[in-house]
Amino acid sequence: MIAHMNEESLRRTLETGEAVYWSRKRGLWHKGEQSGNVQHVRELYLDCDGDAILLRVEQQGGAACHTGKRSCFFRQLEEGHWQDVGVQVFDPEKVYGS
């Protein structure tokens, strides 16, 4: 998955060991606080120009995506069309309600 952080979300990530992001819609967003699918941060990497961070996480529940797929990148381009090649881990209706 890809998400944004601000200074406060990074600070909380480091303090708690669980990924905290930031979005214009949600503000501070402790990933998994509703679904339980938190991300236990194992490693953090900073990129060459210092504006992106890569987290290696242990994904509680096995799915990072709100759709219940293992990864948010579940559509693969095949012969000009995006094909769903995702692994469905949970039913989002059961986790988030309808």
Add this chain to the structure above:
Amino acid sequence: MIAHMNEESLRRTLETGEAVYWSRKRGLWHKGEQSGNVQHVRELYLDCDGDAILLRVEQQGGAACHTGKRSCFFRQLEEGHWQDVGVQVFDPEKVYGS
């Protein structure tokens, strides 16, 4: 590495099979056109909300980063400090000049 694309850069990526990005500074940017370290795109994935693309590439020359490191994410957080844990593949002064 992480970089931006616009519609034209994605179109050229698909046409040529090599990663083309877009930046405010460079405009259309055919990655590797100077260094020779182009990225042969093997797989493309789209994320759940359709605003990010993941490329799986074969990295010509073995280094994606302009620093000559294998990955742009070569600094790892260890005990509160960013440590260089990168693999140096080429000397950027030799590739890009001084």
